[in-house]
Amino acid sequence: MTTTDSGFSATRRLILQGAATVVLIGAGNMASSLAPAFAAANDKYPEEAFKQKGDADAIKSLYGMTAEPSDKVKLDAPEIAENGAVVPISVSTTLTDVTSISFLVAENPNALAASYRIPPGTLPNVSNRLKMAKTSNVIAIVEAGGKLYSAIKEVKVTVGGCGG
Amino acid sequence: MPSTIRVRATAGADVTEVQALIQHPMDSGFVKDASGAIIPPHFIQVLTFEHDGNAVFVADWGAAVSKDPYVKFSFKGAKKGDDLKISWIDNKGATDTTTAKIQ
Numbered sequence: 001m002t003t004t005d006s007g008f009s010a011t012r013r014l015i016l017q018g019a020a021t022v023v024l025i026g027a028g029n030m031a032s033s034l035a036p037a038f039a040a041a042n043d044k045y046p047e048e049a050f051k052q053k054g055d056a057d058a059i060k061s062l063y064g065m066t067a068e069p070s071d072k073v074k075l076d077a078p079e080i081a082e083n084g085a086v087v088p089i090s091v092s093t094t095l096t097d098v099t100s101i102s103f104l105v106a107e108n109p110n111a112l113a114a115s116y117r118i119p120p121g122t123l124p125n126v127s128n129r130l131k132m133a134k135t136s137n138v139i140a141i142v143e144a145g146g147k148l149y150s151a152i153k154e155v156k157v158t159v160g161g162c163g164g
Numbered sequence: 165m166p167s168t169i170r171v172r173a174t175a176g177a178d179v180t181e182v183q184a185l186i187q188h189p190m191d192s193g194f195v196k197d198a199s200g201a202i203i204p205p206h207f208i209q210v211l212t213f214e215h216d217g218n219a220v221f222v223a224d225w226g227a228a229v230s231k232d233p234y235v236k237f238s239f240k241g242a243k244k245g246d247d248l249k250i251s252w253i254d255n256k257g258a259t260d261t262t263t264a265k266i267q
Contacts, residue, residue, distance in 0.1 A: 045209050045210050045224055050224075085231065086231075087230075108228050109192075109194055110226060112226055112228075113226055113228035113229060114225050114228070115224040116221065116223050116237070117219070117222040117224070119219060119220060119221075119222075121220065121239055121241050122237065122238070123237065123240070125237065125238060126236070127234075127235065127236040127237075128223075128234060129230040129234050130228050131228045131229070133194075
Protein backbone atom coordinates (compact mmCIF):
# COMPACT_ATOMS: atom_id res chain seq x y z
CA MET A 1 0.00 0.00 0.00
CA THR A 2 1.45 3.31 -0.98
CA THR A 3 0.13 5.23 2.02
CA THR A 4 2.22 3.42 4.63
CA ASP A 5 5.61 4.75 5.57
CA SER A 6 7.31 1.38 5.81
CA GLY A 7 9.42 2.24 2.78
CA PHE A 8 11.27 4.97 4.63
CA SER A 9 14.57 4.11 6.20
CA ALA A 10 15.28 5.65 9.56
CA THR A 11 18.17 7.62 8.09
CA ARG A 12 16.11 9.08 5.32
CA ARG A 13 13.45 10.06 7.78
CA LEU A 14 15.98 11.90 9.93
CA ILE A 15 17.27 13.76 6.90
CA LEU A 16 13.74 14.69 5.88
CA GLN A 17 12.93 15.93 9.36
CA GLY A 18 16.08 18.02 9.38
CA ALA A 19 15.20 19.51 6.03
CA ALA A 20 11.64 20.19 7.16
CA THR A 21 12.88 22.03 10.23
CA VAL A 22 15.09 24.32 8.17
CA VAL A 23 12.29 25.08 5.74
CA LEU A 24 9.81 25.72 8.56
CA ILE A 25 12.10 28.20 10.25
CA GLY A 26 12.58 30.02 6.97
CA ALA A 27 8.92 30.03 6.12
CA GLY A 28 7.73 30.86 9.62
CA ASN A 29 7.14 34.57 9.09
CA MET A 30 5.42 34.17 5.79
CA ALA A 31 3.21 31.36 7.06
CA SER A 32 2.01 33.29 10.08
CA SER A 33 0.85 36.17 7.90
CA LEU A 34 -1.13 33.70 5.81
CA ALA A 35 -2.63 31.99 8.84
CA PRO A 36 -5.67 34.25 9.43
CA ALA A 37 -6.97 33.81 5.88
CA PHE A 38 -6.44 30.08 6.16
CA ALA A 39 -8.30 29.91 9.46
CA ALA A 40 -11.23 31.92 8.12
CA ALA A 41 -11.58 29.59 5.16
CA ASN A 42 -11.77 26.64 7.52
CA ASP A 43 -14.26 28.06 10.00
CA LYS A 44 -12.96 28.25 13.48
CA TYR A 45 -10.49 25.92 15.10
CA PRO A 46 -12.02 25.15 18.53
CA GLU A 47 -8.96 26.19 20.51
CA GLU A 48 -10.76 26.49 23.85
CA ALA A 49 -12.29 23.01 23.61
CA PHE A 50 -8.86 21.48 23.04
CA LYS A 51 -7.53 23.27 26.15
CA GLN A 52 -10.14 21.79 28.49
CA LYS A 53 -8.84 19.11 30.85
CA GLY A 54 -11.86 16.87 31.39
CA ASP A 55 -14.07 15.24 28.78
CA ALA A 56 -17.30 16.84 30.06
CA ASP A 57 -15.81 20.33 29.89
CA ALA A 58 -14.39 19.69 26.43
CA ILE A 59 -17.76 18.50 25.09
CA LYS A 60 -19.49 21.48 26.66
CA SER A 61 -16.95 23.90 25.18
CA LEU A 62 -17.13 22.31 21.74
CA TYR A 63 -20.88 21.81 21.44
CA GLY A 64 -22.54 23.70 24.30
CA MET A 65 -24.63 20.66 25.24
CA THR A 66 -24.32 17.15 26.62
CA ALA A 67 -24.48 13.83 24.82
CA GLU A 68 -26.77 10.89 25.40
CA PRO A 69 -25.44 7.33 25.02
CA SER A 70 -26.62 5.63 21.84
CA ASP A 71 -26.18 2.09 20.55
CA LYS A 72 -26.25 3.58 17.05
CA VAL A 73 -22.76 4.95 17.62
CA LYS A 74 -20.16 2.26 17.03
CA LEU A 75 -16.75 2.85 18.60
CA ASP A 76 -14.01 0.54 17.45
CA ALA A 77 -10.94 0.49 19.67
CA PRO A 78 -8.61 -2.24 20.97
CA GLU A 79 -9.27 -3.80 24.41
CA ILE A 80 -5.59 -3.46 25.17
CA ALA A 81 -3.18 -1.07 23.49
CA GLU A 82 0.42 -2.20 23.85
CA ASN A 83 1.68 1.16 22.64
CA GLY A 84 -0.22 4.18 23.90
CA ALA A 85 1.50 6.38 21.33
CA VAL A 86 -0.45 4.85 18.46
CA VAL A 87 -3.93 3.57 19.27
CA PRO A 88 -6.13 2.94 16.23
CA ILE A 89 -9.69 4.14 16.91
CA SER A 90 -12.67 4.29 14.55
CA VAL A 91 -16.19 5.58 14.82
CA SER A 92 -19.13 4.81 12.58
CA THR A 93 -22.84 5.35 13.03
CA THR A 94 -26.18 4.49 11.48
CA LEU A 95 -27.55 7.88 12.56
CA THR A 96 -28.50 10.20 9.71
CA ASP A 97 -27.88 13.92 9.27
CA VAL A 98 -24.46 13.70 10.93
CA THR A 99 -22.52 16.97 11.00
CA SER A 100 -19.52 16.10 13.16
CA ILE A 101 -17.70 13.29 14.94
CA SER A 102 -15.33 13.84 17.87
CA PHE A 103 -12.90 11.64 19.77
CA LEU A 104 -12.03 12.14 23.43
CA VAL A 105 -9.63 10.31 25.74
CA ALA A 106 -10.87 10.96 29.28
CA GLU A 107 -7.56 10.47 31.12
CA ASN A 108 -5.33 12.45 28.74
CA PRO A 109 -4.06 15.84 29.98
CA ASN A 110 -6.52 17.42 27.54
CA ALA A 111 -9.43 15.11 26.84
CA LEU A 112 -10.42 16.26 23.35
CA ALA A 113 -8.19 14.54 20.79
CA ALA A 114 -9.82 15.19 17.43
CA SER A 115 -13.02 16.57 15.97
CA TYR A 116 -14.11 16.00 12.37
CA ARG A 117 -16.58 18.12 10.44
CA ILE A 118 -18.80 15.98 8.22
CA PRO A 119 -20.49 17.91 5.39
CA PRO A 120 -23.50 16.44 3.53
CA GLY A 121 -22.29 13.69 1.17
CA THR A 122 -19.52 12.53 3.49
CA LEU A 123 -20.14 9.27 5.30
CA PRO A 124 -20.28 9.29 9.13
CA ASN A 125 -17.36 6.94 9.40
CA VAL A 126 -13.87 8.02 10.53
CA SER A 127 -10.69 6.14 11.44
CA ASN A 128 -7.64 7.70 13.05
CA ARG A 129 -4.78 7.02 15.47
CA LEU A 130 -4.55 8.67 18.86
CA LYS A 131 -2.12 8.95 21.75
CA MET A 132 -3.21 7.70 25.18
CA ALA A 133 -1.30 8.67 28.33
CA LYS A 134 -2.67 5.68 30.27
CA THR A 135 -5.61 3.32 30.57
CA SER A 136 -8.71 5.39 29.93
CA ASN A 137 -12.21 5.58 28.64
CA VAL A 138 -12.35 6.62 25.01
CA ILE A 139 -15.47 8.61 24.12
CA ALA A 140 -16.95 9.02 20.67
CA ILE A 141 -19.37 11.87 20.09
CA VAL A 142 -21.61 12.01 17.04
CA GLU A 143 -23.48 15.22 16.30
CA ALA A 144 -26.59 14.36 14.29
CA GLY A 145 -29.65 16.48 13.65
CA GLY A 146 -28.46 19.03 16.20
CA LYS A 147 -28.18 16.50 19.04
CA LEU A 148 -25.23 14.65 20.53
CA TYR A 149 -24.90 10.90 20.82
CA SER A 150 -22.03 9.05 22.46
CA ALA A 151 -20.33 5.70 22.86
CA ILE A 152 -17.68 4.82 25.43
CA LYS A 153 -15.09 2.09 25.57
CA GLU A 154 -12.24 1.49 27.98
CA VAL A 155 -8.84 0.90 26.42
CA LYS A 156 -6.13 -0.57 28.63
CA VAL A 157 -2.71 0.90 27.91
CA THR A 158 0.40 -1.05 28.86
CA VAL A 159 2.97 1.58 27.81
CA GLY A 160 1.81 5.20 28.11
CA GLY A 161 2.09 7.19 24.99
CA CYS A 162 1.65 10.83 25.52
CA GLY A 163 5.25 10.51 24.48
CA GLY A 164 4.53 10.15 20.82
CA MET B 165 11.22 19.21 -0.41
CA PRO B 166 8.82 16.30 -0.91
CA SER B 167 5.25 16.74 0.28
CA THR B 168 4.48 15.79 3.86
CA ILE B 169 1.11 14.51 2.69
CA ARG B 170 0.57 11.07 1.25
CA VAL B 171 -2.92 10.22 0.16
CA ARG B 172 -4.73 7.43 -1.55
CA ALA B 173 -8.24 8.15 -2.80
CA THR B 174 -10.10 5.32 -4.48
CA ALA B 175 -13.42 5.82 -6.25
CA GLY B 176 -15.94 3.01 -5.95
CA ALA B 177 -19.38 2.81 -7.53
CA ASP B 178 -20.85 5.39 -5.21
CA VAL B 179 -18.32 6.25 -2.56
CA THR B 180 -14.73 7.46 -2.69
CA GLU B 181 -12.53 6.17 0.11
CA VAL B 182 -9.70 8.42 1.23
CA GLN B 183 -6.71 7.46 3.34
CA ALA B 184 -4.13 10.07 4.25
CA LEU B 185 -0.82 9.84 6.05
CA ILE B 186 1.05 13.00 6.99
CA GLN B 187 4.60 13.40 8.22
CA HIS B 188 4.47 15.58 11.28
CA PRO B 189 6.00 15.25 14.79
CA MET B 190 2.67 16.02 16.54
CA ASP B 191 4.58 16.99 19.72
CA SER B 192 2.12 17.22 22.59
CA GLY B 193 4.05 19.60 24.85
CA PHE B 194 3.94 17.04 27.70
CA VAL B 195 7.13 15.19 26.78
CA LYS B 196 10.71 15.93 27.85
CA ASP B 197 13.76 15.39 25.71
CA ALA B 198 16.93 13.53 26.81
CA SER B 199 18.20 16.58 28.74
CA GLY B 200 14.93 16.98 30.63
CA ALA B 201 13.71 20.04 28.74
CA ILE B 202 10.07 20.06 27.66
CA ILE B 203 9.59 19.62 23.94
CA PRO B 204 7.20 22.45 23.05
CA PRO B 205 3.84 21.58 21.47
CA HIS B 206 3.96 21.30 17.71
CA PHE B 207 0.96 19.71 16.05
CA ILE B 208 -1.36 20.04 13.09
CA GLN B 209 -4.54 21.89 14.03
CA VAL B 210 -6.64 21.82 10.88
CA LEU B 211 -6.52 19.37 8.00
CA THR B 212 -8.88 20.01 5.09
CA PHE B 213 -9.90 17.86 2.12
CA GLU B 214 -11.53 19.64 -0.82
CA HIS B 215 -13.23 18.22 -3.88
CA ASP B 216 -14.51 20.48 -6.64
CA GLY B 217 -14.09 23.57 -4.47
CA ASN B 218 -16.05 22.18 -1.52
CA ALA B 219 -14.67 20.90 1.76
CA VAL B 220 -15.64 17.24 2.01
CA PHE B 221 -13.87 16.58 5.31
CA VAL B 222 -12.28 18.86 7.90
CA ALA B 223 -10.24 17.56 10.81
CA ASP B 224 -9.64 19.70 13.89
CA TRP B 225 -6.78 18.08 15.74
CA GLY B 226 -5.30 18.43 19.19
CA ALA B 227 -1.94 17.27 20.44
CA ALA B 228 -3.28 13.78 21.19
CA VAL B 229 -3.29 12.72 17.57
CA SER B 230 -0.41 10.30 16.96
CA LYS B 231 2.87 11.29 15.34
CA ASP B 232 2.74 11.00 11.55
CA PRO B 233 -1.07 11.09 11.68
CA TYR B 234 -3.33 8.81 9.70
CA VAL B 235 -6.98 9.36 8.89
CA LYS B 236 -9.53 7.52 6.78
CA PHE B 237 -12.97 8.65 5.61
CA SER B 238 -15.32 8.28 2.63
CA PHE B 239 -17.47 10.67 0.64
CA LYS B 240 -19.90 10.65 -2.26
CA GLY B 241 -20.00 12.64 -5.47
CA ALA B 242 -16.48 12.13 -6.86
CA LYS B 243 -15.30 10.02 -9.75
CA LYS B 244 -12.02 8.55 -10.94
CA GLY B 245 -9.65 11.22 -12.24
CA ASP B 246 -11.07 14.04 -10.09
CA ASP B 247 -8.72 16.16 -8.02
CA LEU B 248 -8.69 16.02 -4.23
CA LYS B 249 -6.93 18.93 -2.56
CA ILE B 250 -5.47 18.35 0.89
CA SER B 251 -3.98 21.03 3.12
CA TRP B 252 -2.97 21.40 6.73
CA ILE B 253 -1.87 24.14 9.10
CA ASP B 254 -0.13 23.57 12.43
CA ASN B 255 0.03 25.53 15.68
CA LYS B 256 3.20 27.30 14.53
CA GLY B 257 1.55 28.54 11.35
CA ALA B 258 3.36 26.14 9.01
CA THR B 259 1.28 24.72 6.17
CA ASP B 260 1.46 22.18 3.38
CA THR B 261 -0.85 21.48 0.47
CA THR B 262 -1.04 18.78 -2.15
CA THR B 263 -3.47 17.69 -4.83
CA ALA B 264 -4.11 14.01 -5.48
CA LYS B 265 -5.90 12.33 -8.35
CA ILE B 266 -8.74 10.07 -7.31
CA GLN B 267 -7.99 6.56 -8.55
